Structures are given as structure tokens and as C-alpha cells.
């Protein structure tokens with residue numbers, strides 16, 4: 001944030017506000033970690049604050065301190081709606097256009113509240129009075145740490161906040177291995193451990209909570225993997241029938257896409273997941289190196305995200321989607337083999 005932004009935030013927070021904090025739809029570890037950490041911080045500063053999540057999220061994120069106070073818009077609708085309508089200040093975290101909040105979009109559009117955005121995705125839209133946007137950042141959680149530091153308040157970071165911030169940095173960096181992980185990221189993480197983040201427990205809570213059915217679903221996904229060596233690409237398909245066979249629960253396919261990248265020489269990994277209820281194929285893209293999956297997803301699959309991690313969707317069948325995907329690769333052959 002520049003000094004004008006910091007001053008604007010200080011002014012906004014110098015009087016008691018009714019604050020709502022919003023993560024994106026289908027929130028991940030970074031979205032839940034950052035909203036909870038900010039929620040603790042703002043409450044401790046004497047503001048009224050609530051978190052409204054557009055929908056539910058995986059169980060492995062629900063141990064985080066303060067989680068029980070998050071209002072799921074789908075199940076606590078009237079309470080969440082009232083909070084949003086009465087809000088004087090709205091923080092939007094880990095996304096940068098209202099469309100990422102699903103059914104909250106019209107409510108945000110109509111709101112008279114003032115907005116602060118904290119986010120690390122590309123191409124932010126222009127709805128906030130303070131836009132703290134930085135695509136170089138590992139995670140929104142690292143930015144929340146910076147936000148608190150800009151306000152001179154790192155001494156007020158509690159163990160609860162430290163655990164939440166650590167979680168989002170860990171999940172968004174693939175446990176500190178993605179190229180977005182900087183020495184600064186490690187410095188922040190070191191400070192968080194000093195402030196009470198239980199790094200080993202966090203790792204276990206997030207990654208060592210498999211159910212047998214999830215591991216069987218992973219087995220199915222890996223069996224389905226198609227490897228296209230000439231394009232240095234690997235892709236996985238999972239049909240609704242397969243998901244049903246293995247008793248799929250929200251979050252079960254999290255991380256499956258990354259297995260493609262663990263193959264030697266593979267740079268581009270994709271997973272296509274059928275969702276019969278929404279009538280779409282949900283797609284996740286991952287890459288290593290310079291190949292921008294953000295651009296690829298934007299151009300061909302109604303999506304976007306980061307250079308090395310992006311999402312998209314398709315409205316045709318899973319077979320047709322995969323076929324179309326493969327047909328695109330010839331044009332990127334040079335790029336993928338660079």
C-alpha cells in the first residue's frame with residue numbers, strides 16, 4: 001500500500017465501523033485464513049465485524065480459530081444479509097471482482113458501504129476506496145500481515161491470528177515451494193511462528209485428514225491421467241459417476257491437479273471435473289515455469305487466476321472438453337517446450 005492508502009485506512013479505522021469481511025466463493029485456505037486473521041484484528045481494535053462466506057468450504061479448514069463465527073450465506077441467509085446491508089465498511093479478500101462471490105454480487109453492487117480490497121490476483125476491478133493489490137504476493141494472508149504492519153500493529157498479532165495467516169501462506173504457496181515464495185515470505189512465516197503459529201499442527205490439520213474414500217478417488221484420478229509428452233502436458237478427468245462412486249465430498253479433489261506436475265518433464269497439468277448439478281465442467285490449470293495458465297484459461301475456458309495456477313469452466317461434455325483442450329495444445333507446443 002502507498003502512504004495515501006495507509007492514511008485512508010487509518011482514517012476509516014479511527015472511528016467505530018460495522019464491518020463485513022468477504023472471501024470468494026468456494027473459499028480456500030488463503031481466503032478463510034485471511035478473512036479470519038483480519039476479523040480478529042478488527043475486533044481487537046474495537047470494531048464490529050462479521051465474515052460472510054458466499055458458500056460452504058471443506059472441513060479441513062474449519063479448525064481455524066474463529067471459524068464458528070463465519071456466516072455461511074447459504075445457511076445463515078437472513079443474518080448474513082442483514083450484516084451486509086448494515087455494513088459501513090466492507091473488506092473483500094482474495095478476489096478482485098464481485099463476480100467471484102456468486103450470489104453476493106448484486107448485494108455488493110447495491111451496497112453504500114465503503115470498500116477495501118486486499119488481493120493478489122491479476123486485473124483488479126475498480127470498486128474499492130482502498131485497493132491493496134499486488135500480483136507478486138504469495139497470498140492474501142501475507143498481504144494481511146503487511147496490512148497490519150503498515151498500520152504499525154504487528155505487536156498486536158495474537159496466536160489465533162498467527163495460525164490463520166500461516167495457514168493461508170502455506171496453502172497458497174504449496175507449502176512454500178511455488179515461485180511466489182520469497183525471502184520476505186519466509187521472514188513473515190518466521191515471525192508468525194514466534195507469535196504462536198503451530199506450524200506442524202497446521203500442516204497436519206490441513207494435509208493429514210484424508211478419508212479412505214478420498215484416497216480411493218485420488219487413485220481413480222491418477223488412473224485416468226493422460227500424459228502427452230510432446231506437449232509436456234498431463235491431464236485428468238473425473239466424471240460425476242466416478243465422484244459418486246467414491247462418495248465425493250466438497251474439497252476431496254483439492255490438490256489432485258498438482259500430481260501431473262510431479263511427473264518428470266511435465267510442465268502443464270490440468271484436471272477436468274464434471275459437475276452435473278451445475279451442468280458444467282470445472283477445470284483447474286497448473287504450470288511450472290513461464291507458461292501462463294492465467295492467459296490460457298482466460299482465452300479458452302472462461303477463467304483466469306495466476307500465471308502458474310488458474311481455473312476455468314466448460315459447458316460441453318467432459319469428453320468434448322478434453323478433446324477441445326487437446327486440440328489447442330499444438331498452438332502452444334513451442335511455448336510448452338521452451
Ligand SMILES: [Mn+2]
Nearest residue numbers: 030094140172
Ligand atoms: Mn490466494
